[in-house]
Amino acid sequence: MNQDSTGDLTPFSIDLTFEEARRRAEVVTALGPHWDPRAALQGEDEAYALLYSGLDAEQQRVYDMLVEAGVLPGEEPGRAASH
Template sequence: MSQDGTGPHVDFEIDLTLEETRRRAAVMAALEPGWDPMAAMRAEEAAYDLLYSGLDERQRETYDMLVATGVLPRRKSGRAAD
């Protein structure tokens, strides 16, 4: 019987360690030999700078609200979003 008495209760457990290892190996295999993680991070930062640049007053208020509530990180000053 289950804990609430309505029927059989079966414990089900799965270890995802092997699947996570396979997933990580597949990601690494899919990366090109010349992949540069630092260049990818710089490009991502540049994309965020561009995304938050040129905001009008209402968009800036929304952005500031999202930063204040912790939804978005504050962009460092000197970036395109400032």
């Protein structure tokens, strides 16, 4: 016999908007007062440029192909791969 037992369930809900705001506040607190987002982004840009500097011709060809395919991000601001 198949009996519907959904009447025995207790409703549960959570406000994800509030939880996300709380999580973000905790992240900012953990970063501390001396965290400089502009300096962090500049450091990331410098590291990215260094990572792909000095490529030989074949490496550059593969890099360009991967950027074109959206596998690697290009040089544009806010870079992110599209795939």
